Amino acid sequence: MRPAVADYRTFGGGLVEYDRDAPCLVCQRPVEAASMGGTAICPSCDLGQHRDTGEKWTLYEYVLITRDKMTPQAAREALRGRAPPDEP
Ligand SMILES: [Zn+2]
Numbered sequence: 001m002r003p004a005v006a007d008y009r010t011f012g013g014g015l016v017e018y019d020r021d022a023p024c025l026v027c028q029r030p031v032e033a034a035s036m037g038g039t040a041i042c043p044s045c046d047l048g049q050h051r052d053t054g055e056k057w058t059l060y061e062y063v064l065i066t067r068d069k070m071t072p073q074a075a076r077e078a079l080r081g082r083a084p085p086d087e088p
Pocket residue numbers: 024025026027028029041042043044045046
């Protein structure tokens with residue numbers, strides 16, 4: 001465990017201890033740092049973007065991540081090479 005402390009001045013939270021190595025609830029990689037979303041998700045997932053490239057999740061990736069609980073990496077891999085549906 002690599003303990004760290006985040007200071008949340010809003011929400012009345014004050015100082016919150018957390019483990020930098022704890023897995024992010026969304027991408028399962030070490031959370032590393034606190035974000036506005038808290039200490040349970042990493043800053044990249046908090047922003048809805050891939051950690052390795054910084055690209056925003058697509059709408060279809062977002063659906064797989066939130067509805068089907070896939071990691072962002074798995075969602076991107078599942079959609080690789082597939083064309084998005086035609087716009088109505
Ligand atoms: Zn994450």
